[in-house]
Amino acid sequence: MRPGHRARRSRGRLSPFRTITLAALAIALSAVAGGFAYFIPAAATAIQATGQVVNIPSPSPTDILFSPSPSPIPVAPGGPFTVLLLGSDDDSKFSADHVLTQSMILVRVIPATKEVTMLSIPRDLYVQGYGKIDGAYSYGGAGTAIAVVQQNFGVHINDYIWVGLLGLIKVIDAIGGIDVVTSNPVMDDYYPQDIFSANPYGLQRVAVLAGPQHLDGIHAMEYVRSRHSDLQSDFGRSKRQQQVLQAIRLKAKQLAPSDIPAMAAAIGGELKTSIGLDRVAQLVPLAATFDNPDSIRQVLLLPPYTHGGGPGGSVTPNWNLILPLVHQYFP
Amino acid sequence: MISKFLLAVGLAILMVVSGTTSYIYVGSRQSKVVAPPQKPIAATPRAQAFSLPGTIYIAQAGALYSFSAGRFHQLTPEAGWTQPALSPDGNTLIAVKRVGMYSDVYFLTRYGGIAGQLTNNAAPPRSSWDTGANAWSFYPRLSPDQRTLWMSYDGPKAAGNGYFDVDMSVWAVPVGGSIRQGRSWTSPNNYTGGDMQPIPLPSGGVIYTKYSYDSDGDRVGQLWFTNRAGSAGTALTSTAADCAQPSLSPDGRNMAMICTYKKQISYLTIASWNGSGLGPLKTVVSDQLVAQPAWAPDGSGIAYLAPGGPAAPFQLWFLAKNAYNPPPPSPIPTPSPSPGGPHNGPLPSPTPSPAPVAPVIKPIQVTANLGFDATSPIAWLG
Numbered sequence: 001m002r003p004g005h006r007a008r009r010s011r012g013r014l015s016p017f018r019t020i021t022l023a024a025l026a027i028a029l030s031a032v033a034g035g036f037a038y039f040i041p042a043a044a045t046a047i048q049a050t051g052q053v054v055n056i057p058s059p060s061p062t063d064i065l066f067s068p069s070p071s072p073i074p075v076a077p078g079g080p081f082t083v084l085l086l087g088s089d090d091d092s093k094f095s096a097d098h099v100l101t102q103s104m105i106l107v108r109v110i111p112a113t114k115e116v117t118m119l120s121i122p123r124d125l126y127v128q129g130y131g132k133i134d135g136a137y138s139y140g141g142a143g144t145a146i147a148v149v150q151q152n153f154g155v156h157i158n159d160y161i162w163v164g165l166l167g168l169i170k171v172i173d174a175i176g177g178i179d180v181v182t183s184n185p186v187m188d189d190y191y192p193q194d195i196f197s198a199n200p201y202g203l204q205r206v207a208v209l210a211g212p213q214h215l216d217g218i219h220a221m222e223y224v225r226s227r228h229s230d231l232q233s234d235f236g237r238s239k240r241q242q243q244v245l246q247a248i249r250l251k252a253k254q255l256a257p258s259d260i261p262a263m264a265a266a267i268g269g270e271l272k273t274s275i276g277l278d279r280v281a282q283l284v285p286l287a288a289t290f291d292n293p294d295s296i297r298q299v300l301l302l303p304p305y306t307h308g309g310g311p312g313g314s315v316t317p318n319w320n321l322i323l324p325l326v327h328q329y330f331p
Numbered sequence: 332m333i334s335k336f337l338l339a340v341g342l343a344i345l346m347v348v349s350g351t352t353s354y355i356y357v358g359s360r361q362s363k364v365v366a367p368p369q370k371p372i373a374a375t376p377r378a379q380a381f382s383l384p385g386t387i388y389i390a391q392a393g394a395l396y397s398f399s400a401g402r403f404h405q406l407t408p409e410a411g412w413t414q415p416a417l418s419p420d421g422n423t424l425i426a427v428k429r430v431g432m433y434s435d436v437y438f439l440t441r442y443g444g445i446a447g448q449l450t451n452n453a454a455p456p457r458s459s460w461d462t463g464a465n466a467w468s469f470y471p472r473l474s475p476d477q478r479t480l481w482m483s484y485d486g487p488k489a490a491g492n493g494y495f496d497v498d499m500s501v502w503a504v505p506v507g508g509s510i511r512q513g514r515s516w517t518s519p520n521n522y523t524g525g526d527m528q529p530i531p532l533p534s535g536g537v538i539y540t541k542y543s544y545d546s547d548g549d550r551v552g553q554l555w556f557t558n559r560a561g562s563a564g565t566a567l568t569s570t571a572a573d574c575a576q577p578s579l580s581p582d583g584r585n586m587a588m589i590c591t592y593k594k595q596i597s598y599l600t601i602a603s604w605n606g607s608g609l610g611p612l613k614t615v616v617s618d619q620l621v622a623q624p625a626w627a628p629d630g631s632g633i634a635y636l637a638p639g640g641p642a643a644p645f646q647l648w649f650l651a652k653n654a655y656n657p658p659p660p661s662p663i664p665t666p667s668p669s670p671g672g673p674h675n676g677p678l679p680s681p682t683p684s685p686a687p688v689a690p691v692i693k694p695i696q697v698t699a700n701l702g703f704d705a706t707s708p709i710a711w712l713g
Contacts, residue, residue: 019338023345030346034353176365179620179642181595183573184542184550185524187485187497189463203462205432209469209706210524210542210552211575211589212597212622212637214644228495231522231544243595251642256362302548 042264049267051276054160056143056150075279080110081158082330083275084146086137087241089165089194100134101145102165102225103241106155108330114290117329118245119299120238122306126314127152137162142274154323155330159274165195165225167270169217171248174266175255178220178247181212186240188226195221220244234315235302242298253288299329368644368702371396371403383649383697385628386441388415388424390707395426395443398647406443413707415439418473421712425449425471425480433465436482441712449480450510469499470528470708473506480504481529481537484515498525501539503560516560517541523550528708530577534558534606538567538577538586545570549593554586556607567609574600574612576708578633580626587624587633590614597621599635601655615655616694619648622705627652628713634697636705644702647709654692 014022075081087103104121123134127148130136136148142160150157163171172178186208193202195218206222208215215223224244230236255263275283290296301322310316371391386399393409411429418425423446424439433454438447449471454464466486473480483499487510498521504513516537519525523542530538536558545551552575557564567586568574574590586604589597590612599621603610619637622645626633632651639646 014335014338022338023342026342026346027349030350031353034350035357037350038354038357174365176367177644179638181591181597181620183591183593184552185499185527187467187499187524188495189465189497190495205462205465205467207434207467207469210527210540211706212591212620212645213705214638214702229497229522229524232548236550246595247642251364254362254364254641254643256360258357258360259362259365262361262365 038258039261042261045264045267046277046280048269049271050273050280052142052272052274054143054146054274056147057140075158078111080108080112082155083107083109084142084149084157084160085245086142086145086160086162087165087168088137088162089192098138099164101137102134103238104133104145104149105238105241105245106149106153106157106326106330111286113295115295115297116290117297117299118242119326119329120235120242120301121149121153122234122238122301122315124234124310124313124315125301125306126310126316131312132314142272152317152319153326153330155326159279161273161275162271164270165221167267168224169195169221170266170268170270171263172215172217172220174263175248175251175259177214177216178244178251179212179214180220180223180243180247182208182210182223182240185210186223186226186229188222188228190228191222191226215244220247232302235300238300239298246296249287249290297329299325364640364643366700368392369700370394370405371398371698371701372405383627383634384631385711385713387625387634387647388417388710388712389647390415390426390704391702392704393429395424395439397441406439413704414470415710416470416472416708417710417712418477419475420477424710425473427469427471429467432462434467434469436468436471436480449504449506450482450484452486463494463497467499472529472531474503474531475533478506479531480506480513481531483525483527483529483539484510484513485525486510496522498523499527501526501529501537503531503537514560516557517555518561518563520544526555528576530579532579532606533583536564538579540575540577541566543570545593551593552591554588554609565608568612572600572612576623578624578626578708579604581628581630581713585626587626589621589624599624599633599650601633613655616650619694620645623708625709625711628711634709634711635694636703636709637694639696639699644700645705646699646701647697647703648694649697650694651692654694 085105085107086101088099088101102123106119108117125133127133137145142162146157146160188206190203191206193204194200206226208219208223224241227233227237304318305321306315306317308315382401386397389396390413393411395406395412395415397404397406413427415424415426424441425436426439427434428437433452435452436449437445440446450468452466452468458464469483471480471482481503484502485497485499498519500515500519501517502513502515504510517526520543527540536556538554538556540552541555542550542552551570551573553570554567554574554577555564556567572590573593574588576589578587584604585601586609587601590600591597597620598614599616600612600614602612622636624633624635632649634649636645637648
């Protein structure tokens, strides 16, 4: 073979060492890429659901003195923070952006002492300018709901999380169900049949029997949503909602990172939050350290904090009692 | 020396294989807690770690199963079947079939065949538009003479009354008769869900769980006993203990139940029963979410349902009798005079030996990954 031809052929070939190095690098890179690819749908959902921009308007359509703020108050790293949890009927009775909030829970988290306080706000609570407080979200979305709660309760809300009814069902199913002790049989002859029905105004019967049990999404929803057979009406329901939230938290602690895509797929567009993705990443490990159920305080605004007979069937607040209670836990 | 072209092709294949393998591997690392429960007969014949005496009847996902000699057999299709109970002679099952907005009680053979329908709770056609015109029957039991069906029942209701309060009461209905021939024995408290899980007694009375509001405004369960229809009866447990799901031992002398003390926990609790009252409550399992205790017909222990792990579906467990009723300690030996004549001195005192430490008997998990209906009592045939 001529020398020039040999040189050309050697330029087209690699030494075994370089070949092995290249192969190892290729395997490592593609393995990492394959692993990341598994989480791409979850990342897409997370990017879509988190970091929602909130514009907090004047708290009441008639109140023009309140200065609007562009977004909720940012959280100091590692410091306490307050989140407004919003749960909505999002069935076909309502247009997607104008749904009532069936559930409003203020959550105060103090990472240093691992304390959590959950204050359920009655959905029928009467507030100036909106009537029942559940209409605030319907009127102007999360920003208005935050503004109304901040103005009336005198609290600073750092972030909000909104979950649709269907989202809660899907989340509970995606995590394999939850274990709860239902304190009594929850019976309802006129429960809304609006989730998987062609007629969103239809009715159905519900019987969630008493005692320890494993609930799937549908039955957990029936348990937290029914209020007709509860003497405490919305307050009893708030108590059950807090119970189910704690059961979800307990179950979530058993999950592995590989479960995240399935959960993200289940949640779909049923969850929105102003919490950014970076903070979600910080909060997930923090939540796992809250392992003492006694450190979770549950507060309900039962009489004498509220009483019935308000305008349009609303619940009248006794602010003289409510505000000191709220400021005790939500400084 | 390998040509660059061949190397590029080889690396491309390697990367595809490696990436795909990595993707599949990460996906396979999903936690087991989200996996749906298996059907009990999924791997029949299935070797069970522990076999219980007799036959257990149990519900999962709307189907009834029997469990004997370590094997499950499916008795009914998954069609809303739940809450099996055995007739006192052990020849027949009664169970609830829950369909949509109502439930009915049926006689079943021990092999799952329908032998008769005991209630008819669907709304009559003229008022089928009203969801409230349907009725529920739950927790059926037959009286010791097998002539009376006991159950929790929320009817009869006037169609279209729009009344939001739905409370079950304990009813006694002649077997083969209509609900009109039946009689409500208890008066439920309003807006509590009512009176549940009746246990008819040979004496003619009935033990049941009554739900009520306590002084804190919380709804709690209490075991009650009444021996006369319409009488208030007597509370057997306190509201503070929040007890439910009574189960009478085969000899009629002990009661098992669950008590939650108003928390998201439940203790397996037993107490003696003298025919009109309970002795002190004794907690025998305190670290599980216990449901539906059932006594072994031979008195060898108590079966119950509890999650197989944290926040997991409910599995079948068994607690041996020695765990809650340990054998009495062997008596301390007394010195006996040795033969050979009178003994004038003091008798030697026996050397005290350390009391034997009773072995801790823990509950045995009988099944895994099955997910039984924890609101459905366990029926157990000897």
